Amino acid sequence: MRTPPIDPNRPSSARVYDALLGGTHNFAVDRSVAGRIMEFVPEIGAIARANRAVLHRVVRHAVAHGVRQFVDLGSGIPTEGNTHEVALAADPGARVAYVDVDPTAVLYARELLGDDPRTVVVLGDLREPGAVLADPGLRAVIDLGQPTAILMFAVLHFIPDGAVLDAALSGYREAVAPGSLLAVSHATGGADPAAVDRVADLYNRTGTPLVPRDERQFAALFDGWELVAPGVVHGPRWHPDPDDEPVENPATFLTLVGVGRR
Numbered sequence: 558m559r560t561p562p563i564d565p566n567r568p569s570s571a572r573v574y575d576a577l578l579g580g581t582h583n584f585a586v587d588r589s590v591a592g593r594i595m596e597f598v599p600e601i602g603a604i605a606r607a608n609r610a611v612l613h614r615v616v617r618h619a620v621a622h623g624v625r626q627f628v629d630l631g632s633g634i635p636t637e638g639n640t641h642e643v644a645l646a647a648d649p650g651a652r653v654a655y656v657d658v659d660p661t662a663v664l665y666a667r668e669l670l671g672d673d674p675r676t677v678v679v680l681g682d683l684r685e686p687g688a689v690l691a692d693p694g695l696r697a698v699i700d701l702g703q704p705t706a707i708l709m710f711a712v713l714h715f716i717p718d719g720a721v722l723d724a725a726l727s728g729y730r731e732a733v734a735p736g737s738l739l740a741v742s743h744a745t746g747g748a749d750p751a752a753v754d755r756v757a758d759l760y761n762r763t764g765t766p767l768v769p770r771d772e773r774q775f776a777a778l779f780d781g782w783e784l785v786a787p788g789v790v791h792g793p794r795w796h797p798d799p800d801d802e803p804v805e806n807p808a809t810f811l812t813l814v815g816v817g818r819r
């Protein structure tokens with residue numbers, strides 16, 4: 558994939574999310590969208606942090622269950638507790654491929670990772686599993702003959718229903734070895750559907766449409782995978798750690814999480 562230019566005048570979902578997490582790799586146009594989202598959902602920072610926390614728990618869970626390779630699709634701009642940091646802390650032999658379509662995310666991830674042979678950063682579109690998984694850099698790090706966790710955190714809600722989504726999901730499912738995992742976090746209406754609709758409207762106007770899904774629609778993303786316990790739940794309820802922010806915060810229920818095993 559040819560690297561698209563970084564456009565400082567057009568918001569990007571990667572940089573907006575970075576702004577929501579309090580990062581500095583964003584432009585005024587991204588901060589403006591993030592500010593509007595905060596007006597609609599004041600707890601959005603807590604939601605984003607809860608999303609990162611469940612990503613960490615999923616990675617540790619995968620390693621504990623013998624899966625030590627990760628393909629992190631829509632990985633975003635590096636932030637505190639990146640997938641490779643969590644995975645390598647759990648198992649120094651872990652391998653992580655980051656994949657993002659946004660050149661800012663790829664630029665900063667490459668800067669952070671340097672030339673650690675256990676990690677790679679690929680510029681790619683997750684809707685093209687054939688191209689993503691054939692990337693020579695990814696193949697140098699990830700052995701698809703071994704169980705691999707496919708991570709899609711806070712990204713599938715940018716892909717509308719249809720043949721492209723179906724083909725992407727089946728492409729990853731068919732490419733991975735038995736014992737592999739699919740882990741997804743996703744925006745949902747949850748406790749406050751009106752707020753999520755307003756955020757979706759905002760994203761639609763930025764050129765990155767947001768498609769929140771309900772539990773039934775979310776569960777359908779796991780067709781062909783066996784959902785592991787506790788099944789489809791709101792993010793904070795997926796194997797919570799005692800240190801996480803309290804699950805009583807209703808705003809953090811705007812995210813669904815599931816992990817499937819092949």
Ligand SMILES: C[S@@+](CC[C@H](N)C(=O)[O-])C[C@H]1O[C@@H](n2cnc3c(N)ncnc32)[C@H](O)[C@@H]1O
Nearest residue numbers: 571574631632633657658659682683710711712
């Ligand atoms: C909200 S961020 C989530 C980052 C990280 N996965 C997390 O949960 O903390 C969404 C990321 O998905 C990326 N993205 C959106 N559409 C994509 C696509 N079709 N292929 C690859 N990445 C995509 C965006 O560039 C952005 O970095």
